[in-house]
Amino acid sequence: MKTFTVSVVTPDGPVYEETGAEMVSTKATSGELGILPGHVPLVAPLTINAVRIKKDNNTQTLAVSGGFIEVRPEKVTILAQAAERPGDINVDRAAAAKERAENRLQKSKQEGVDFARAQLALDRAINRINLAGK
Numbered sequence: 001m002k003t004f005t006v007s008v009v010t011p012d013g014p015v016y017e018e019t020g021a022e023m024v025s026t027k028a029t030s031g032e033l034g035i036l037p038g039h040v041p042l043v044a045p046l047t048i049n050a051v052r053i054k055k056d057n058n059t060q061t062l063a064v065s066g067g068f069i070e071v072r073p074e075k076v077t078i079l080a081q082a083a084e085r086p087g088d089i090n091v092d093r094a095a096a097a098k099e100r101a102e103n104r105l106q107k108s109k110q111e112g113v114d115f116a117r118a119q120l121a122l123d124r125a126i127n128r129i130n131l132a133g134k
């Protein structure tokens with residue numbers, strides 16, 4: 001079976017780096033992406049979402065906070081400001097971040113809070129909560 005290398009890299013270093021992957025699926029801003037080996041080259045911005053990497057009949061899921069995917073026929077690279085393996089996610093921290101973001105969004109109309117920034121923080125927290133422990 002054809003495979004490719006997958007790297008997920010953040011400013012803190014690599015979060016995932018494996019050869020032998022069979023498929024990567026996630027959601028770009030333009031819609032769902034399912035990448036198989038030999039895919040045409042592509043660069044796309046990602047949503048804050050799960051990235052699923054299929055290898056050896058297992059699927060590794062990562063919580064990825066946006067960034068970009070670069071696809072080449074033999075390698076997929078994801079560059080993001082943050083990415084976590086489910087076991088590394090601190091649920092209490094994510095729950096606190098979710099609550100802070102929700103409070104900011106509620107106040108935003110009166111107090112000039114940066115609505116877009118609070119919405120992104122909320123999206124990151126929800127993504128982490130959804131994937132923690134999976």
Ligand code: ATP
Pocket residue numbers: 012065081082083084088089090091093094097121124125128
């Ligand atoms: P917080 O407000 O809790 O810092 P955040 O969404 O603003 O959340 P980021 O700026 O996305 O955090 O991430 C900063 C760093 O902290 C990254 O390395 C990220 O992987 C890590 N991180 C953020 N939230 C969590 C979490 N709940 N569990 C584990 N690591 C986390």
